[in-house]
Amino acid sequence: MSDAIAGKPSNAKAFSGFFWMMTLGIIARVAGFLTQMILSRILSQNDFGEIGLAYTVITVATMASNFGVDDVLVQRGKQLGLWASTGLIISFVLGLIGAVAIIVAAPIAATYYHIPRISDILLIASVTLPITALATPALAKLRQDLRFRSVSAITGVEILVTSCATILLAKLGFGALSFVLPVPFTIAGRVIAYWVLAPVPLTRFRFRLVPRIFGRSLAVWAHRVVVTLISQADYVLLGLMTTTEKVGYYYFAFRLANQPLMIMANSLQSILFPLLTQHQRDEKRQLRILLRVLSAVNFVVMPVCFLQATAAPWLVPLFFGDKWAPAVILVEILTLGLCVEAAAWQAGALLSARGNFVATFKYTFLLSLMFVPFIVLGYHLAGVTGVAYGVAAYYLISSAAFTYLALRKDSVTLKSVAYLYGIPASISFVTAAVGRVVGNYVVDQAGYFAAIAAAGLVGLPVYLLLWRSFGRDSFDMIFEKVTGRLGKFFRK
Structure with missing residues (x-):
């Protein structure tokens, strides 16, 4: 591993955290895929459309009530105990405000989208905000101590329980409500687990810290609100311009394309932010760490996205059924457009x-x-498919542009940013093209599953060879640490 990252116990913990977060990402990806596969056969396109539109309100209210208090507490270092009680009460009050906002918005959203059941979905979801807020100090402590293995284990259990409960409720006929009914209970379990593992002494509420917390977190809150509005604007406009069924196709495709990327982006940023915070006085070291991470993320994420887009014409009908065939083109477009987002989030961790x-x-x-x-x-040119093209184009442009803007003060050139994204994208494209050719040859003779397997089996060695040739540093870094970690695991 590079000197930029190796050499300190905290950095060893960080890579251990990376390993566990990657493991969590795989578990979450498999669980999410299986859950969506089963739900797609139980629920209708309208059910997926209803929950997609409901989340436009849930997500915006959640972010609007999240002032970034957790990040402020992480930055407090050894003073966390002094700030914990104040941060907890502020987070809880904001959670209550968010819950009230969802309750008030519920009938309005039901009228706007012409879907009465959205009101019930929103009323249930409102409960989750104040419950989630109760974990703020304990989670900050876990992040501060780089205890990502514990966070991964708790989150993994939560994902599995939520997935199983959602499937059971869908089978029992709860429709779109199946997505939200288990969530308050699994979040409550997560909160309890965080406090058991990382109890933080609570002292009296300190009014003098309130302006300091809001002052530090206001920009974080504003950033999160903008990101959230972007993530929901397409659903809001589609809800106005097209049918619930078509929104269902779009939500299904976006969920399939975006889920692994968001898990990885959030997981990596939760590791990278506290790690970079520990090197605040050495900006050159921060930059070296970040550039290594950006390169590794792109070389890991992009081939997965390209191969998923390649396999979409076989994957969707095989695992989800022919009724989701109209979503295939949407999955292809969105997967390719979102493949750069995970790395751009890490550039934001440096600024934070x-x-x-x-x-x-x-x-x-x-x-x-x-x-x-x-x-x-995009909608006026090609309907829902045009929206997918517009979203993909936005993320491709904005992710690269944000990375450049975040790093330009460190003398990172536009050419360097183009290299960070261009090389992994190029070899991923070559790999995907080879996989598509092989898959198209196999599918007519042996079916969808054989086509997916053939594309993967042929594409993987091609990609690894190209990665080793054009991204040797990141290849050696990942290979060395993963093989070392696996060696320790098997020796145990």
Whole structure:
């Protein structure tokens, strides 16, 4: 492993955290895929459309009530205990405000989308916000101590329990409500587990810290609100312009394309942010760590995305049924468009670690101005498929642009950013093209499953060879650490 990352116990913990978060990502990806596969055969396109539209309200209210108090607490270091009680009460009050906002918005959303059941979905979901807020100090402590193995284990159990409960409720006929009914209970379990593993002494509420917490977290909150509005604007506009069934196809495709990327992006950022925070006085070291991570993320994520897009014409009908065939083109477009997002999030971790929250918000806001024009133009040109093209184009452009803006003060050139994204994308494209050719040859003779297997078996060695040739540093870093970790596991 590079000197940029190796050499300190905290960095060893960070890679251990990376390993466990990657494991969590795989578990979550498999669980999410299996859950969606089963639900797609039980629920209708309208059910998927209803939950997709309901989440436009849930997600916005959640982020609007999340002022980034957790990040502020992580940055407090050894003073966490002094800030914990104040941070907890502020988070809980904000959670209550968010819950009330969802309750008030429920009948309005039901009228706007012409779907009465959305009101019931939102009322149930509102309960989760104040419950989630109760974990704030304990989670900050776990992140501060780089105890990502514990966080991964808890999250993995939560995902599996939620998935099983959702499937059971769907089978019992609860429809779109199946997605939200288990969530308050699994979140409550997560909160209890965090506090058992990382109890934080609570002292009296300190009013003098309130302005400091809000002052530090206001820019974080503004950034999160912008990101959330972007993530939901396409659903809001589709809910206005097209049918619930077509929204269901789009939600299904976006969920399939985006789920693994969001899991990886969140997981990696939760590791990278506290790690970079520990090197606040050494900005050159921060940059070296970040560039290594960006390269590794792109070389790991992009081939998965390209191969998923390649296999979509076989994967969707095989695992989800022919009724989801109209979503195939949407899965292909969105998967390719979102493949750069995971790395861009890590560039934001550098700005956060340096306390440049205002810069993060400014860059995100300026780039967000492209989003609505892209999807409106796309819809008028090609309907829902055009929206997918607009969303993909936005993420491709904005992710690369945000990375450059975040790193330009460190003398990272546009050419370097193009290299970070261009090389992994190029070899992923070659791998995907080879996989598509092989799969198309096999599918007519042996069926969908054989086509997917053939594309993967042929594509994987091709990609590894190209990765080793054009990204040797990141290849050696990942190979060395993964094989070392697996060796220790099997020796035990």
